[in-house]
Amino acid sequence: MSDATTSAVTTGRDAGAPPPRVLSIAGTDPTGGAGIQADLKSIAANGGYGMAVVTALVAQNTQGVRSIHVPPTAFLVEQLDAVSDDVEIDAVKIGMLFDEHIVAAVSAWLAAVRPPLVVLDPVMIAASGDSLVSGEAVAAIRALLAEVDLVTPNVPELAALVEAPPASGWDELLEQARRLATDHGVLVVAKGGHLEGPAARDALVAPDGEIVEFTSDRVDTRNSHGTGCSLSSAIATLRVRTGSWPAAVGEAKRWLTAALRDSDSLAVGRGSGPVSHFVGLWDAAGSLGPLGAHVDRVIPGSSAEPASSDGDRNTPGAAEVERAWWASIEPIRTATDELAFVRYLGDGTLDREAFVRYLAQDALYLREYARALAAASLLAPTPEEQAFWAASANGAIAAETELHAGRVGHESLFSAEPFDTTSAYVDHLLAFAARGDYLGLVAAILPCFWMYDDIGRRLAARRRPDHPFGDWLATYDDPAFAASTRSAIEIVTRHAAAVDGEERERMRRAFEVSARHELRFFAAPLQVPSD
Structure with missing residues (x-):
């Protein structure tokens, strides 16, 4: 419902801030699925700029580790100093530390530099079962926990850190994680991937005993090479972007x-292959075809309008989808324009209490709308779409909360209860988010941009010096929001043009239902009397 959607990428970053600059300190994997190679992919996939300091050169592939070469510790220190002498580091991810000398060098560097965030993936045992550290390194890594914020051990690594047999069940795993968190004052991500069961369960365990659990369906694949490296790097990057450990873990x-x-689509190696770090992005790139060839279908998130393919002359382009969808809700748009609330707001005769009710409901809506936008960012298939929806989420929850509260005060604004119309609209959006349905979600989100911008421009034109709501109407006349609306339209209609007719119609229905919710939302302040 609001228009300030173009500030920082998420609530953890200031407007105009660079992407998170994340340093990986780890070993290598020549097949690219684990170690530093996986870290750099993971950081990039989650919106960060990756840097790398090598602790060990590992001759390994998807079937196992063959040998490990450790460069002199002095050279490791030179690498660390070269980065920190020149680059402002937002987060550090630590992976393979082969021996106690390397651990000591990294610990001393952390103490001197004091990076804002440190995530430790205590790489001790590869997915193949091979040991990746010396016996003396385990105790040194345990001591290193004092220098880090969060640690992400798998089941056998957690057992080694707490000096216990590997957990055989979820409750035992949580108990070991609690012990590690309490004894070392560190956040622990307890990872249940090694445990049996249809669900993949993880938990964020705090030193005070607080636990946040995360559950997803278990993916039936043998390709889990580098998952620990990839997850920890993603968490480090997303913690900078979101400003929240639970949000970072959940999104990662x-x-x-x-x-x-x-x-499975990668077909890399004959053993435990890597994960698809850039899932979605390569689908878009693949639609380009051979270099120099005609592009005959849309690249999701690109600026090119899709052309009809030779095989289906009835496939519409994005511009056609835009025109058809806008026309399909013309009766809803007309009814919205004719609402008493909209007319009275425009001419300045709206009751002040009704306006306050509207602001309170708008603020309540925005809290949950921001969750829907954040989910869209997480599900987005391209970095550009991810950044756009994340920026919109930040604007909805941060800037607009202050915009509303500045007019009616925080206490009265946030003591309100949601109207049924507000709850219904929110439930409609979040249902798509809960299912991980990106196309349905962004189609449902679109009317909050498009109709709001359309109505707002006409309302803004009715300002006059003595208008009692003139300052509010002025917020509608925002070129940045108009640009964001255009971006949202282009993203959604490109996707709609690229899918088959049945899926396109499903998206259109989600869009139309949200348009009806917009109508009801604007009607509600005059239908619900004040207490």
Whole structure:
């Protein structure tokens, strides 16, 4: 419902801030599925700029580790100093630390540099079962926990850190994670991937005993090479972007689940292959065809309008979808324009209490709408779409909360209860988010941009010096929101043009239902009397 949707990428970053600059300190994997190679892919896939300092050169592939070469510790220190002397580091992800000398060098560097965030993936045992550290390194890594914020051990690594047999069940795993978190004052991501069961369960365990659980369907694939590296790097990047550990873990888990689902498509190696870090992005790139060839279908998130393919002359382009969808809700748009609330707001005769009720409901809506936008960002198939929806989420929850509260005060604004119309609209959006249905979700989100911009421009034109709501109407006249609306329209209609007719109609219905919710939302403030 609001128009300030173009500020920072998420609530954890200031407007105009660069992408998270994340340093990986880890070993290598020449097949690209684990270690530093996986870290850099994961950081990039989650919106960060990756850097790398090598701790060990590992001769390995998807079937196992063959040998490990450790460069001199002095050279490791030179690498670390070279980065930190020049680059502002937002987060550090630590992976393979082969021996106690390397652990000591990294610990000393952390103490001197004090990076804002440190995530430790205590790489000790590869997915193949091979040991990746010396015996003395385990105790040193345990001591290193004092220098980190969050640690992400798998089941055998957690057992090694708490000096216990590997957990055989979820409750035992949580108990070991609680012990590690409490003893070392560190957040622990307890990962249940090694446990049996249809669900993949993880938990964020805090030193005070608080637990946040994350559950998803278990992906049936042998390709889990580098999942620990990839998850920890994603968490480090997303923690910078979101400003929240639970949000970072939850979003990283959802991204990794999608990457696991697509992993079989890579066909890398004959053993445990890597995950598909850039799931969705390569589908878009693949639609280009051979270099120099005619592009005959849309690249989701690109600026090119899709052309009808030779095989289906009835496939519409994005512009045609835009015109058809806008025309399909013309009766709803007309009814919205004719609402008493809209007319009275425009001419300045709206009752002040009705206006306050509207602001309160708008603020309540925006809290949940921001969740829907954040879910769209997580599910987005391209970095450009991911950034757009995330920026919109930040604007909805941060800027608009202050915009509303500045007019009626925080206490009265947030003491309100949601109207049934508000709850119904929110439930409609979040149902798509809960199912991981990106196309349905963005189609349902679109009217909040498109109709709001359309109505707002006409309302803004009715300002006059003595208008009692003139300052509010002025917010509608925002070129940045108009640009965001245009971007949202282009993203959604490109996707709609690229899918088959049945899926396109499903998206259109989601769009139309949201348009009806917009109508009811504007009608509600005059239908619900004040207490």
